[in-house]
Amino acid sequence: MRDLLETVAAGELSPAEAEAELAGYVTGDAGRFDAAREQRRGIPEAIFAAGKTPAQVAELAGTAVETTDRALVTRADDDHVAALESHLGEEYPDATLERRGSSVLAYGPDYERPTLEATVGIVTAGTVDGPVADEAQIVCEDAGATIDRIDDVGVAALDRVLDQADRLREADVLIVAAGREGALPTVIAGLVDTPVIGVPVASGYGHGGDGEAALSGLLQSCTVLSVVNIDAGFVAGAQAALIARAIDHSGE
Template sequence: MRELLEAVADGSLSPATAEAELMGYVTGDAGRLDAARQQRRGIPEAILAEGKSPEQVVALAETALETTDRALVTRISDRQFDALETSLDETAPDATLERRGSTVRVLSADYEQPSLAATVGIVTAGTVDGPVAAEAEVVCADAGATIDRVDDVGVAALDRTLDQVDRLRDADVLIVAAGREGALPTVIAGLVNTPVIGVPVSSGYGHGGGGEAALAGMLQSCTVLSVVNIDAGFVAGAQAVLIARAIDAGRN
């Protein structure tokens, strides 16, 4: 305790970082950031940008960067991203800003990228599934897993899937995103001995549209797979990371 107080007093430690060390979280005007989640759960807290103002997104991202050396932001809009980029140019000019789809990762100059001896295969049925898959990909890459991205192998032309079977079997864990009737994860799970995480995507229209048919189909799968909620790319990525980390520990 005394060392933390002395570090704050001499300016070598910020009050927010000291609060994170003592409490595990940091409270600011934009909300409370769970700065200790990485140590407690193995997955950092993601900042859900959807429904927040650009100022709130910036404040939370900068708090995460200050206390954990990186920030992970999901469902970010162009307006929010522009505000974050502008603010970081002033407050953290040495930080690295990476964007993939609507998911952003901010890294401080002191951040040490972890590495896992495990490969996560991320599979999409079609182009529309890309943004959800990208969210999962950023989470897995952030944890240091090797990513193998396999796109546009939907069951409407099953040969596309079968052409990739050897590649899919090489992965340690698979995330499979599909909309419409959501058949792809079920088919792939019957072809591999790898854990499969199905992600229903809110594509499709009419009866069962918006991802509902895909979710129901995956839940009713006769092959063994796990299923997350509709468009829940972050959750799928986090689950894959926990599996990949266990595999890495076994190999090392």
Template structure:
């Protein structure tokens, strides 16, 4: 405790960082940031930008950088990203901002990214599924997994799927995003011995549109797979990360023995 107080007093540790070490979370005007989630759960907290103002997103992202060295922001729009970029130029000028679609990752200059000896295959049925897959990809890449991205292999032309079976089998875990009737994850899960996490996507129209038909079909899948909620790329990425981390740990144990 005394060391923390002395570090705050001499300026080598910010009050937010000290609070994070003491409580595990930091309280600010934009809410509470769970700085200890990675140690507790294995997955760092992400900041959902949807429904938040640009200043709130900026405040939470800066708190994340200050206490954990990185910030992951999902469902961010252009206005929020522009506000974050402008603020970082003043508060964290040496930070690196990476954007993929609506998902943003910011790394402090001294942050050391983790590394996992595990490959996550991320698959889309069509181009419209890309943004959801992007979110999952950033989460897995942030955890240090190797990513193998396979796009646009929907079952409307089944040969596109069959052409990729060998590659799909090489992944340690697969995330498969599909809208419409959600057939692709079921088909792939019947072809590989790899864990498959299915992500129904809110594409399609008419009866069962907005991902409802895909979700219902995947929940009734006759092949063994796991299903997350509609458009839940972050959840799929987090689940795949936990599996990848377990595989990495098993490989470490195997090498040790």
């Protein structure tokens, strides 16, 4: 501990970085950031922006960049992104922001993104499923997986799925997002020998149109697949990233 304190006194380590080393998390006005989650779980803590003020999101993201070299923010609106750009621009002029839909990956100049010898296929039934798929994709990209994105292949025109069968079979793991009755993940799981993670999306008409029909359909799938909660793109991406990392490590 003395070495750590001397490093802080010498200005070589910030108090936040020292707290992260000692406690595993950093406490600020906006809450506690779990800086050790990636070491413990294999997936970094994501900052869920919905329900937080832009200032709170910016503070947490700054702490994340300071202690882990990058911040992953989900469900961010334009005000959140503007605050991120302003705060990080002042604190970390060389920081880079990558935005994909409502998700943002911000990282400092010392961040080295890993690379995995594994491909995650991300599939959507329609355009409305795109934002959920974007959230999954940015998590997998951060983990270093290769992404093969296949959009708008819903089962209303089954030929669209069958035309992509070879690409689907080449992926090491598949994330499939679909609303309405949630049929697409079930159909794809019957065509491939790849792990399939189904993501029900809150879209459709009337009864069950809030994603519950899609969730129920996926839970009752006749073909073997895994299911995450409604609109849970981050969870699907995290699961796929862990699978991709395991596949990569199996080749070592």
